[in-house]
Amino acid sequence: MRAIKLLPSELANQIAAGEVVERPSSVVKELVENAIDAGADDIIIELDHGGKERILIRDNGSGIQKEDLKLALSAHATSKIYSLSELEAINSMGFRGEALASISSISKLKITSKTDSAEHGWCVDNNDLDTLVPASHPTGSTIEVSSLFYNTPARRKFLKAERTEYTHIDELLKKFLLCHFHISMKLFHNGKEVKSFPKALSPEQKQKRIEKLCSQAFIEHAIVINEEIEGLALQGWVAKPQFSKSRADMQYFYVNGRVIKDKLVAHAIKQAFRDILHHQRYAAFILYLSIDPEAVDVNVHPTKHEVRFRESRRVHDFLFSKLNHALSETKPDAPVALESIESDIDGLTFSAQKEKSMAVMTPKTNTKTEDYVETLKLYKEVIGSGVSDQKDDFDEESQNKRHAWSYSEGLNIDPVVTKEASVVTDESVISEACYRLGFAIAQLHGIYILAQNDNGLILVDMHAAHERVLYEKIKESWSKDKALSQQLLVPLTLELTPVLIDALMTHEHQMMKLGFELSVFGENSIVIRAIPIYLRNKDIAGLINKIASTLQHFDVTHDLEAYLNQILATIACHRAVRENDVLSITEMNHLLREMEKTKRADQCNHGRPTWVEMSIAELDKLFMRGQ
Structure with a gap:
């Protein structure tokens, strides 16, 4: 066992530097923060070889007094805190034990500084702390760090390529610029100016x-x-x-x-x-x-x-x-609006965007409104009637798919948009043109809804969109304890593993709140006597298996709301219209209207987009119109 000894101050500082200084960007961070604390609003940074050979930071802050220059490079010396109470309420960019002493211990460091009241500046370097040299310098400070890790070669060999180290510094400066808008900053690399940001006050x-x-x-x-x-x-x-x-x-x-x-x-x-x-x-x-x-x-x-x-x-x-x-307000009827705000962070603002015009929804041609109405009549004849009226042409399975939309309890058709296309008048076209998602024209490949608005065309993923609409409605019902159950005429018996059954029964209260009524029937079976009303004609057995698996892996220490939302999202997914479910024009328009008033309707429950828009200008570009 070796004897215990006090470490030399130089070695202690080098150990401390290992905690603070990882790479050149660490030095830049500490020095720029000191400049900000000194009240600087103009900072110049010079780098050589990604900062590995030289880093210079010049600022126009308050500067350092002559008598404080020697202390600035001493361990445990700072101007930012004087007492424990100040340590517990730090309002500067420090403090973790000021870094200048640590940086000085692993590099060649020189400080030149002048205060506003001094006749000239003074310079000190870590090679001779006892000697102060007069210097010509404007009010502020210049700190130059060269030969980083020159005396700790083991640390120096871990530095990356010049480009990599420069990239780290560049990203660091971006963080400062995005917060301190009152500061102007210039960056030079290998003698060339590479970045320049003036003050951003307005x-x-x-x-x-x-x-x-x-x-x-x-x-x-x-x-x-x-x-x-x-x-x-x-x-x-x-x-x-x-x-x-x-x-x-x-x-x-x-x-x-x-x-x-x-x-x-x-x-x-x-x-x-x-x-x-x-x-x-x-x-x-x-x-x-x-x-x-x-x-x-x-x-x-x-x-x-x-x-x-x-x-x-x-x-x-x-x-x-x-x-x-x-x-939650990310929905089609809420276009992006960068409203102005005033804050304590330099009064950050974005200027407001101009709202998009939502004028009469007519084709961008010389077509008259009455011609457009006739076009809608044609859509009715070719698509609307063919989908809505010719019921005998579908087998029973297709009929069940076609009526899937009607099983959506709580989704009442908006009377404004249920008018059949054949009876649309000029007045209704004008009054309804303000809808963000426009009006449905057709269903594509049983997956997408094609719609037209004043700006161009809209494509909607009908399953993703319906899934979001249902999910938000189910969450609202859940939060208000309004889950509606439907008793089954013939109870459903499911075979499950004992582990899954135990998971379901452990959370029986949550299952009841979802609208399920179930009980254990033997070791490997459960009996379901009631289901949520909105799950009629759905795959109940598959859904119960999914919920049970979720419950099995649920850790009670996790966010309960997140876990419940996962189950509600599963229910919404099972309930939503599926690929190749046939929707009428009226049903498609109803979905568009529901999307416009549903929170978070821009994305489905899995984060995928529910709709995209292509403007007339983009369409014109595709066909080289006007070129």
């Missing part, structure tokens, strides 16, 4: 910066968030699920101006996107949470990426509820 300038960093498509799909309750405020933008990403590379979450990655926050956001985002896609967002500094601990991780909320459940529920509410 709404238009902010939108332009976000467009440059995150793309125009993000802006077009962004939903504005501006919510506040006592002690908590959430501002920013979250993209509609249509803009989901294949990687989690557009997720920016800030707590009091500090970018973080937190499991609690990630879970709340994931729950808000539950059942509207495909499982292989990732949400995109820029969100800012403002909270009392005393209610959050930012000193739990060396790199300050994580935080700990003192009321974690309250924060989680706040984030989930506000995002879930905003995302």
Whole structure:
């Protein structure tokens, strides 16, 4: 057993540096945060070879006093906290034990700084801390870090290629730029200017910066968030699920101006996107949470990426509820609107988009309205009557499929849109033209609904759309304890394994709330005496097996609501119209109207899109019209 000894300060600092400085981007992060804390609004960054050879950060902040320069490179020296009370309520970009001393221990570091009251600046480097050299320098600081890890070769060999290290720094700077709009920033790499961002103070300038960093498509799909309750405020933008990403590379979450990655926050956001985002896609967002500094601990991780909320459940529920509410309005009659907001995060705003015109729905030709009505009559003769009236041409199985729509309890036909095409008048065409999804023209391959609106054509996946409509209605009934049961004339006996039977009976209360009435019949059988009324003529045996399997693997520590929603989604999927179910024009129009008033109708329960639109301009481009 070796004797215990105190480590030399130099070795201790190098160990500390291992926690803080992983790569050149770690150095840039610490130095830019210090510049922001110093009040800088103009920052210049110079890199050589991806930052491996040289990093220089110049700012116009308040600068460092002459007598403080030596202390700036000393261990456990800081200007950001003086007491335990300040440590427990940090409102700066620090603090995890200031990093300058750690960076100094593994590199060659030089600081040049001048305060506004000083006649000139002063310079100090870590090779000779006792010597201060006068320097010509404007108000602010310049910190130069060169030969990173030169004295720890084992660490240096783990650095990646120049391009990789530069990419890490570039992504880091994007995080700063998306939060601190009042700061201008320039980036030079190997002597060449590669990035330049002026201050973004007006709404238009902010939108332009976000467009440059995150793309125009993000802006077009962004939903504005501006919510506040006592002690908590959430501002920013979250993209509609249509803009989901294949990687989690557009997720920016800030707590009091500090970018973080937190499991609690990630879970709340994931729950808000539950059942509207495909499982292989990732949400995109820029969100800012403002909270009392005393209610959050930012000193739990060396790199300050994580935080700990003192009321974690309250924060989680706040984030989930506000995002879930905003995302619930993703439906066809709610076009994207980037409304202006004013917030504590530099008054972030997007300028509002112009609403799309929804004028009279007539073809983009010289066709008169009466000619369009005649066209609708033709659709009635060719498609409507052929589907709705010729019942004798279908066998019994086809009849059951055709009537599947009528089994949708609670979906009442809207009297405005039940007019048969043959009796549509000029006035009705004009008054009904404002519907976002237009009106059905035909059913394609028993899968899609083809519709026309004022902008062009609409394609709807009828199963996905109906599934979402039913899912939202079933969830609403569930929440209000309004599940309707139907007694079976002949009870249904199912054979299941004892494990599945046990799972069902353990959650008998939930099954009753869903509308099932069942009991055990021997070791391997259950008897079903009642089923939900909306499951008439469906595969009850298959559905019960799926629910039992879900219950078998359900961990009571998981979110009960998520588990129940999974079962409700299964029920909705079984109940929805299927491929090759034949719908009349009236039924198709009814589905379109239901979509327009159903929350989250843009996606099915699995996160797939339910409808797409192709504008007249896009159609013209396909056929080279006007070219």
